[in-house]
Amino acid sequence: MKKLMTGNEAAAWGARLAEVDYIPNFPITPQTEIIETLSKWIREGEMKAVFRTMDSEHSMLTAAGSASATGARVFTATSSQGLLYAFEMLYNLSGWRVPVVMVNVSRGLSAPITLEPDHNDILSARDSGFLQIHCETAQEILDSILVAYKISEDKRVMLPTIVNFDGFYLSFTREIVDVPKLEDVRKFLPEYKPTHTFFKASKPLAQGTPVLNSSLYSYFRYQVHRAMENALDVYKEVKEEFNKKFGRPIDEVETYMMDDAEYALLMTNSFSTKGKKAVIKMREKKINVGLIKLRLFRPFPTKELMKQTRGLKGLAIIDQNISPGKGGVIYSEVSSELYNYEEKPKVITSFIGGLGGKNISETEFEFAINYTRKVYEERTTLRVPILLFTEEDKKTSKTLIDIAHGGEKNEA
Amino acid sequence: MIKVRFHGRGGQGMKTSSRILGTAAFLSGFFVQDFPIYGAERRGAPVVAFTIISKEPILERGYIFDPNILLISDETLLLDKQTDPTKGMSKESIVFINSNKNEDYFKEKIGAKVIVEDLTKIALEVLGRPILSTLIAGVAAKLVGIEQKYLEEAVKEELEQIGANEEMIRKNILAATIGYNKVQEVKIEQTESLEPEVKVVEVEYNDPEISTPVISFVANSYLKKTGTWRVFKPIIKYQKCKSCRLCYVYCPESAIKWENNFPVIDYENCKGCLICVQECPLKAIEIVREGE
Known part of the structure; x- marks a missing residue:
């Protein structure tokens, strides 16, 4: 059934169709609409789940992990x-x-405080042991939540997942979403039957116990890594089953116009749509360019990425985040993974764009590709x-700073 | 290079011992490192501390696997398999044990150069409490050949830092001196490093039942006999006991059972906190030093 809905509503539909048992929650813009939608459904009897608003996100995630440790299917956002x-509970949940499954609606980090998206928030959770699936469309949000439960609950994985999407540009954007039938979802995602996490008075169990032994600590944390490696195989199985049942591919790495591409943009999340449009424009100008979208970020799909970037003259990575003193996080990740690969792209360039939701225009995408071509051709x-920051951005910033210092008369 | 390893229980002062030895060696002009390892801080739980003294810069970090000198402030630790205080000891190592047993008792068991002294007795006499930090530091300083004046200076410096008053410092300098005079300087045999050679192996994925920090076996704590932590043993004088149950209620370890209308102390698990002695309104529980 096709419906027009926001990204946040699509996330709520994902939780509803997964028939989650427990939703500990805490409001924050631009996520609140997810929990408002769920609370409305629960109140009106359309959905059966325990909905608890906690005193903070820290408590919320603690409650989520604890409830999951008793065998409940848990959703939070x-x-x-x-x-x-x-943050500290992220590492606890993966260790438990x-x-x-948690949704993160990306929003730039303070200071200065903002509401619009970039990915410093989600990428800071890179090493936490949560799987990460990044979404471009509202449809992908709903689909990814179902896929996330299926992978997370697999015995070979048993790790939490964050499904990530951009605030505003996806969270508040309405688009068409195909909502699968509940009975079809049930066939794909049966009831959760835990093997090591359960709550039975007849069989007491201490979970998340302290380990004051470095060998055992190493073993347990490395098991999280091993589980992540397994998740790559499980993802492949699950995406095939999902595609067979629902007719929608949900590949780890999505490609766009890459068949004969010599250059490519590499992106994540909702601005990939803008990147795709820019690719079409560049193609019209006879530039052989395509786009690679990283959907699965943890575990990192290295093999898929090698396959899709093989023999490229140049790969331009657009990072909607900044690690001060280093640069783009995705650039670091991709470069390090491709370094030992013989058929790696000849040039990998790095662009920071869209911080705090700043627009990335077609010209800026073209600038990135042209710069990459120049580096390749002219060595x-x-x-x-390189920061994607335009003359107009500079002018706007100056005007606002001038106003802040009482000098509005100085600037037109 | 001399590597000294201190084994004790939380509250006995092994960290302070290692620091006093470290400071004394530093004041004597050596390169020094000292370092303690302990888990969640608990009185009575095993503690390990280290001091390395060298004429050259020290390229060491962490656990000392091959001590030249081992100081064991609590003989019951020898029974603790996880602590294994004689681990990495060689024939040349010198082992000092605080005990009221004699040297022959340990010689057979340990098979190295063993020195035994009852420091707890001295601590009770001089300090009034079974705290061994300065006594053990005195022993260690003498064994490695530190001059007494540097030991005294180090005791003062370290105790001032933890807020000890003049009286306490005076008593502790006395304790350190007694420890110092109980033993003779030893010749340290320089041996090749004994850090064991290891093999790097693959770690496979295990199912979450195994590979998560879960305990499914109920009440496994009985494997740890906390009864070895005692310095003092409470003994119930049944002729005075009126079965009021206060000791039974107050025991924080549930180590007092109720049998035939009388309390019975489970000595395998009683840590010797002596709260029962404090609470007994009839003074029907006596205190005896362990091993006497």
């Missing part, structure tokens, strides 16, 4: 500052090996990263 507030020295 947060964003930005909220994710950071809950509980298959919680010019590579400068990384």
Whole structure:
């Protein structure tokens, strides 16, 4: 059944169709609409789940992990500052090996405080042991939540997953979503039957126990890595089953116009749509360019990425985040994974764009590709990263700063 | 290079011992490192501390696997398989044990150069409490050949830092001196490093039932006999006991059972906290030093 809905509503539909048992929650813009939607459904009897608003995201994630440790299917959602507030619990949940699915609606981090998206929030959770699936469309949000439960609850994985999407540009954007039938979802995602996480008075169990032994600590944390490696295989199985049942591919790495591409943009999340449009425009100008979208970020789909970037003259990575003192996080990740690969792209360039939701225009995408071509063709020295910041951006910034200092008369 | 390893229980002062030895060696002009390892801080739980003294810069970190000198402040630790205080000891190592047993008792068991002294007795006499930090530091300083004046200076410096008053410092310098004079300087045999050679192996994925920090076996704590932590043993004088149950209620370890209308102390698990002695309104529980 096709419906027009926001990204947030699509996330709520994902939780509803997964028939989750428990939703600990805490509001934060731009995520709140997800939990509002769920609370409305529960109140009106359309959905059966326990809905609990906690005192903070830290408590929310603790409750999520604990409930999951008793064998409940748990959903929760947060964003930005909220994710950071809950941060220590991320590592706890992966260590407990509980298959919680959490949505993060990306929003730039304070300071200065903002509401619009970039990916410093979600990428800070890179090493936490949560799987990460990044979404471009509202449809992908719903689909990814179902896929996430299926992978997370697999015995070979048993790790929590974050499904990520951009605030505003996806969270509040309405588009068409094909909502699968509940009976079809049930066939794809049967009831969760835990093997090591359960709650039975007849069989007491201490979970998340302290380990004051470095050998055992190493073993347990490495098992999280091993489980992540397994998740790559499980993802492949699950995406095939999903595609067979629902007719929608949900590949780890999505490609766009890559068949004969010599250059490519590499992106994540909702701005990939803008990137795709820019690719079409560049193709009209006879530039052989395509786009690679990283959907699965943890575990990192290295083999898929090698396959899709093989023999490229240049790969331009657009990072909607910044690691001060280093540059783009995705650039670091991709470059390090491709370094030992013989058929790696000849040039990998790095661009920081869309911080705090700033637009990335077609010209800026074209600038990125042109710069990459120049580096490849003329062997010019590579400068990384380059900030995608226009004359207009500079002018706007100046005007606003002038106003802030009482000098509005100085600037038109 | 001299590597000294201190084994004790939380509250006995092994960290302070290793620091006093470290400071004394530093004041004597050596390169020094000292370092303690302990888990969640609990009185009575095993503690390990280390001091390395060298004429050259020290390229060491963490656990000392091959000590030249081992100081064991609590003989019951020898029974603790996880602590294994004689681990990495060689024939040349010198082992000092605080005990009221004699040297022959340990010689057979340990098979190295063993020195035994009852420091707890001295601590009770001089300090009034079974705290061994300065006594053990005194023993260690003498064994490695530190001059007494540097030991005294180090005791003062370390105890001032933890807020000890003049009286306490005076008593502790006395304790350190007694420890110092109980033993003779030893010749340290320089041996090749004994850090064991290891093999790097693959770690396969295991199902989450195994590979998560879960305990499914109920009440496994009985494997740890916390009864070895005692310095003092409470003994119930049944002729005075009126079965009021206060000791039974107050025991924080549930180590007092109720049998035939009388309390019975489970000595395998009683840590010797002596709360029962404090709470007994009839003074029907006596205190005896362990091993006497």
